[in-house]
Structures are given as C-alpha cells and as structure tokens.
Amino acid sequence: MLGWLWERRASSFEVMSDLPRALRERLDEAFETGLPEVVRRTAAEDGAVKFLLRLADGVQVEAVHIPMGRRQTVCVSSQAGCAVDCAFCVTGRIGAGRNLLAGEIAGQYLAVAREAAFGPHDANVVFMGMGEPLLNTTNVMAALDLLEREVSNRRITVSTAGIVPGIEQLAQRKRLPNLAVSLSAPDDETRTRLMPVNRIWPIADLFRALRAWPLEPGRRITFEYVLVDAVNDSEAAAARLAQLVRPLPSKVNLIPLNESPEWLPGLRRPPVDRVDQFARTLAAAGVPVTVRWSKGLGAAAACGQLKGRETPRPPRKERGARSPHH
Numbered sequence: 001m002l003g004w005l006w007e008r009r010a011s012s013f014e015v016m017s018d019l020p021r022a023l024r025e026r027l028d029e030a031f032e033t034g035l036p037e038v039v040r041r042t043a044a045e046d047g048a049v050k051f052l053l054r055l056a057d058g059v060q061v062e063a064v065h066i067p068m069g070r071r072q073t074v075c076v077s078s079q080a081g082c083a084v085d086c087a088f089c090v091t092g093r094i095g096a097g098r099n100l101l102a103g104e105i106a107g108q109y110l111a112v113a114r115e116a117a118f119g120p121h122d123a124n125v126v127f128m129g130m131g132e133p134l135l136n137t138t139n140v141m142a143a144l145d146l147l148e149r150e151v152s153n154r155r156i157t158v159s160t161a162g163i164v165p166g167i168e169q170l171a172q173r174k175r176l177p178n179l180a181v182s183l184s185a186p187d188d189e190t191r192t193r194l195m196p197v198n199r200i201w202p203i204a205d206l207f208r209a210l211r212a213w214p215l216e217p218g219r220r221i222t223f224e225y226v227l228v229d230a231v232n233d234s235e236a237a238a239a240r241l242a243q244l245v246r247p248l249p250s251k252v253n254l255i256p257l258n259e260s261p262e263w264l265p266g267l268r269r270p271p272v273d274r275v276d277q278f279a280r281t282l283a284a285a286g287v288p289v290t291v292r293w294s295k296g297l298g299a300a301a302a303c304g305q306l307k308g309r310e311t312p313r314p315p316r317k318e319r320g321a322r323s324p325h326h
C-alpha cells in the first residue's frame with residue numbers, strides 16, 4: 001500500500017488496482033489515505049506555487065513548490081503556526097499552532113509531488129515553511145524516515161531558529177539532513193530584538209551546539225540572515241557576522257526582508273545596494289554568500305511568509321512595530 005501512496009502517487013484506495021475491488025471499496029469507506037487535501041494553489045510569476053493544504057482535523061498549513069529546471073524544491077511546514085515569534089516573520093505573528101505528525105509533514109511532499117507531477121528522485125525538501133521543526137523534533141525525525149524513502153538525506157534541509165536541545169537531538173540521527181540556522185544578527189542584543197528565542201539560547205550556546213554538529217567532510221552549515229533595513233544590515237554587522245561564522249564550515253544565505261505592511265509594520269527591506277554591500281563584505285572576508293531574492297513570491301508565498309489562512313486577519317496585538325533605530 002505504501003508503494004501506491006509513494007512511488008505511484010495514489011490519493012485514494014480506489015486506484016490501488018492490485019487490491020481486490022471489494023477490499024478497495026471497504027478501505028475507501030472506512031479510512032482516509034491521510035494525504036492533505038489541496039484547498040487552493042497560488043502561482044507566482046517565477047513558477048513557484050504555494051499550496052494551502054487541509055489536514056484531517058481541518059487545520060490548514062502551507063507548502064511551496066519551487067521548480068528549478070528538472071529538479072524541484074518542496075518547502076514543507078512542521079507546525080500549524082509558530083510560537084518562536086521572530087519579529088520579521090508572518091507565521092510568528094499568528095502564534096503557536098499544533099505540531100504536525102510525521103505523516104502530515106511527508107504528506108505535504110506527496111501532495112505537492114502529485115499536483116506538480118514530479119517523480120520519486122527529483123526533489124529537494126526544505127523545512128522552511130510554517131513552524132519551528134526543532135520544537136517538533138520527534139515528528140520531524142519520523143518524517144525524515146518517511147521522506148528518505150525517495151529523497152536522500154543530503155537533499156533535505158532542516159531550518160531552525162536555533163533550538164539548542166533540538167539540534168542536539170537531531171545530531172544523534174544516523175543520517176543527517178543539512179542544517180540551516182536562522183541567525184539574522186551577529187550579536188545577542190540585536191538578535192534578541194529580532195528573535196526573542198535568543199534569550200533562551202544565546203549566540204554562544206547556539207555555536208557550542210553547532211561546533212558539536214557532526215558535519216560530513218565537504219558539507220557546510222547554512223546561516224540564514226534576514227536583512228532588515230537599519231536593524232542588522234550595517235557594514236559593522238557584516239564584519240562581525242563574518243568573524244562569527246568563519247571558524248565553522250559554513251555559508252551565509254542573505255534573505256532581504258519580505259515586507260508585509262499589514263503583518264510586519266515598521267520593518268523594511270534594505271535598498272539593493274546595501275544588500276550588495278553586505279554580501280561583498282562577507283565575501284571579502286572569505287565567507288561564501290548567496291542572496292535569496294524571493295522574486296514573484298515576495299508577497300505571500302516565500303518560505304517564512306506563510307499564514308495557512310485564506311483571508312488575512314490583523315495581527316493579534318500591536319507589537320510588530322518595533323521601530324528600527326538609526
């Protein structure tokens with residue numbers, strides 16, 4: 001039966017033609033395949049497609065399909081909201097949501113694979129949708145077991161806001177996924193302002209856990225850095241970031257803020273030349289750096305911009321407006 005759900009992308013028992021018809025009918029009556037149901041798809045100009053998915057209990061989450069030539073990236077959610085509450089994140093504004101089960105996480109990949117009609121070994125998977133994967137580590141690790149049926153661990157990336165015990169737990173796994181860490185500031189003061197979780201696991205503790213992460217030779221840790229105008233985009237911040245990450249085999253992925261006047265009032269994307277300058281400073285200091293411009297996705301479908309709702313609702317309280325100092 002798993003072969004039908006996986007390799008053959010079945011979405012109901014009815015099509016499982018090697019089972020007797022009577023059994024298929026009884027299965028369809030009595031059980032759900034448990035695959036998330038596609039509520040809506042939203043396409044961006046650059047080819048990426050955002051899927052709003054409904055789980056068995058009615059909870060809605062989002063997944064994104066990003067085609068890249070013959071390969072694809074599928075961005076999956078690990079929770080139906082997020083309690084970590086980063087200042088720049090729309091999902092964080094919505095607040096905590098329940099942990100997704102392993103099947104619900106792998107099911108997002110399968111639902112997208114079926115909709116986008118790609119095969120078993122064509123995709124990368126990134127845990128960069130809604131939620132903090134390492135606050136749901138047990139289910140995420142079980143989801144890795146399921147996903148690895150068709151996606152190699154080297155093609156899977158778990159992105160975390162820096163939950164130290166989660167990093168330590170994941171490090172025990174036999175086959176390690178790639179690790180991406182949302183850093184977004186090189187000093188505790190700025191990082192705490194953007195990512196309150198830094199109060200619990202400040203930069204020194206986070207880096208102690210990262211130094212213990214069993215990186216395979218040739219692999220690197222990715223540091224994601226959301227660039228916010230006049231908050232964390234200075235020359236000095238770039239220089240300090242380079243110093244901080246250089247001792248680890250690493251690369252930096254700069255993500256110019258995806259603005260949302262409604263959900264993230266007061267936070268702006270820096271001008272292009274400041275983004276370029278920040279990247280050049282890192283590169284000159286010997287740190288590999290890429291810039292993730294979320295093209296047509298900017299408005300609503302970029303990873304880290306996911307709401308899991310059809311109609312936006314105003315922010316839960318007036319505290320998105322942390323005015324940047326100058």
Ligand code: SAH
Nearest residue numbers: 089128131132159160161182224257258304
């Ligand atoms: N909770 C995990 C994974 C989901 S967020 C984490 O925080 O790493 C995926 C990425 O989107 C993170 O690197 C996050 O910093 C980034 N992100 C969140 N909100 C964003 C925004 N408004 N603009 C650009 N990137 C954002």
Ligand code: SF4
Nearest residue numbers: 082084086089092161
């Ligand atoms: Fe949660 Fe990640 Fe958003 Fe922070 S950036 S609130 S950890 S989903």
